[in-house]
Amino acid sequence: MPPFDVPEGDPFGPHNLPYGVFSPPGSSERRVGVRLGDHVLDAGAAAHALGSPYASLLARPTLNPLLAAGRTSWSDVRRALTAWVTVPAHRETVEPLFHPLSSVTLYLPFEVADYVDFYASENHARNVGRIFRPDAADSLTPNWKHLPIGYHGRSGTVLVSGTDVVRPSGQRKAPTDPAPVFGPSVRLDIEAEVGFVVGAPSELGRPVPLGGFRDHVFGLCLLNDWSARDVQAWEYVPLGPFLGKSFATSVAAWITPLDALEEARVAPPERTHALLPYLDDTDEEPGGYDLRISMAVNGHVVSEPPFSTMYWTAAQQLAHMTVNGASLRTGDLYGSGTVSGPAEGQRGSLLELTWNGRDALELPDGKRTFLEDGDVVTLSAWAPGPGGVRVGLGEVTGRVTPRADPVS
Amino acid sequence: MPPFDVPEGDPFGPHNLPYGVFSPPGSSERRVGVRLGDHVLDAGAAAHALGSPYASLLARPTLNPLLAAGRTSWSDVRRALTAWVTVPAHRETVEPLFHPLSSVTLYLPFEVADYVDFYASENHARNVGRIFRPDAADSLTPNWKHLPIGYHGRSGTVLVSGTDVVRPSGQRKAPTDPAPVFGPSVRLDIEAEVGFVVGAPSELGRPVPLGGFRDHVFGLCLLNDWSARDVQAWEYVPLGPFLGKSFATSVAAWITPLDALEEARVAPPERTHALLPYLDDTDEEPGGYDLRISMAVNGHVVSEPPFSTMYWTAAQQLAHMTVNGASLRTGDLYGSGTVSGPAEGQRGSLLELTWNGRDALELPDGKRTFLEDGDVVTLSAWAPGPGGVRVGLGEVTGRVTPRADPVS
Incomplete structure (x- = not known):
């Protein structure tokens, strides 16, 4: 039994x-x-x-x-x-x-201290660049291959899997609009990510080197960095995403200890640019994780993003996040950034899957460009474990609900 | 006695x-x-x-x-x-x-939940625009007059006044450099700000209207948002400031309750653009505060930024921060953004005071473009109180120290 x-x-x-x-x-x-x-x-x-x-x-x-x-x-x-x-x-x-x-x-399994979100998938960053800057010579910004780009998010709205996500309202302005308009987001999106949970704190002024990753990071979990693309597009220059992200970030109820993922470790993609010493992981243990993610809308799988394709590793992100002397606290959470593989069916956001709404997805219950009220988004994943047995990651799921009292 | x-x-x-x-x-x-x-x-x-x-x-x-x-x-x-x-x-x-x-x-008088930093001084934003985008038709970004631009910072490195600030290391790259270099920041700066401390929490999905400001915000304090301009310049596109700010944010040891500042309330500057209803404070109580700030380096006053000139009020910032449904927690802290008045001697950062290092300041102990090791920065302020008596704000001070163990 x-x-x-x-x-x-x-x-x-x-x-x-x-x-x-x-x-x-x-x-x-x-x-x-x-x-x-x-x-x-x-x-x-x-x-x-x-x-x-x-x-x-x-x-x-x-x-x-x-x-x-x-x-x-x-x-x-x-x-x-x-x-x-x-x-x-x-x-x-x-x-x-x-x-x-x-x-x-x-429940949310730990008290979140600081929440940071990265942007570590080259495929994702290139897709975003092609969508928003189609005329640029390079789809990546000049810094992208030199440092893991990241920003701080709102830790007070990190929610456990199963919590409804209220559609955010906010300002948006299409280039053709004479002035911004206010209302519920019409471009509510998913970002399929993996979150890393810091256990042991670090001292202010003392960076954590690449080799210190396992001493500080306890485990990982699936994470959905819900994003209101219309709000984000209008607000984000010059100080980055704010209300387009801060309404909700969902995490799985289960934290998988890194000790359970020894067999899932893989080398990250080959580096195309020389890295500064604090980020150079050539002589370190493999920093990637072979996590096979599945992203479903209303039970229908729309994408299978492979975490092994992430350019920047979690160890590099930790080293970067602390290299300026910033300290870590127990409960710090950092997201990998949207996981997108090279194939179309491996993209971790609707932004990429529908190419910013141009190509609707055909789901059994109708077409989708972005999320509709009532949609249930579920991320699940597994990793190779000992003797070929899979290690299951706890799923992260959430239903989109309309706001009860829209502000005018 | x-x-x-x-x-x-x-x-x-x-x-x-x-x-x-x-x-x-x-x-x-x-x-x-x-x-x-x-x-x-x-x-x-x-x-x-x-x-x-x-x-x-x-x-x-x-x-x-x-x-x-x-x-x-x-x-x-x-x-x-x-x-x-x-x-x-x-x-x-x-x-x-x-x-x-x-x-x-x-000690740090409260446990900081989320830390948000705004960008609410028109003079500051225009100075920054003129310095970094001298050829732009407008020194403000198109969204600036429509919403209080903000971003999340690192709450784990909010420090109480008197704590030494270790000079951060990081990547920087001048446009003429072929690749980024790593080392201690050579453009360490001050940002003279006022921080607002949230007391009463709010519910997820329920925005706080303009009129709810006093129900949620307990008090304010001086805040120095130390900034490594060289690190920030290289990292911040497209997701905003990260390591250029996250190494330290200093706050005063004393939180002044808003109840002590009734006589300091003033109307904000005239609005040049129509505001969406959730930000329109035309019929609200005066949302500005007449705080006279003084910024000193090694005891020598270098600037006197007037808080009354801030375009966006703290009430507008709170309404904006929650309009997407994001909840507030006790201990949330939000910074006003650098306070800069219209006059040269009212600029709240060395970036502006020295015009990005072009015009050195003459201090009694030598010239300064940006901060040197050993420099002590002190912000102090007062506000009009009852019967003409001043209300003193607790000072925020910090000494810049070199990092003991620079990472290569």
């Missing part, structure tokens, strides 16, 4: 063990949970029941204490959890502490 | 009463403090000693509980504090709970 008898090859088997925060049926008390198959283990209760020293990290309403504990603790806790869900002697103690996934409420 | 006998007309008299967080000599315990003259009242201890119901808001290590309590509580607590420091019957109880300002340690 489940959960110990999770089927062989289940992408959420004991080789995976992502972390989340849940409340059991009939309770609103938040607890750290670990997913196994289609069940959730109350990790704090298990630690208490087994007399584990990790109860202080796990019997908490958020992942932050575990995140802050650092890499050695992350490995130790993972080893302990693996034993708890696989060693038959623990079965009698641990089994009553599982809840069916369908019975629990899931 | 002090503190009750603070001199008549002292800008930190009982009409002011800004809030901070301090620890007394010989202790590292953080407490809410209220400044009176050159003394600090241990507000939580006073509340306890006087049996005040506000002890739960004041006997805390941070201002966040008070901030979260909302406008009615802010007024009630201020009224109580005013009585404690002015009614002779309280003198015997309260007087021992004061500490000389020079004897205490001051």
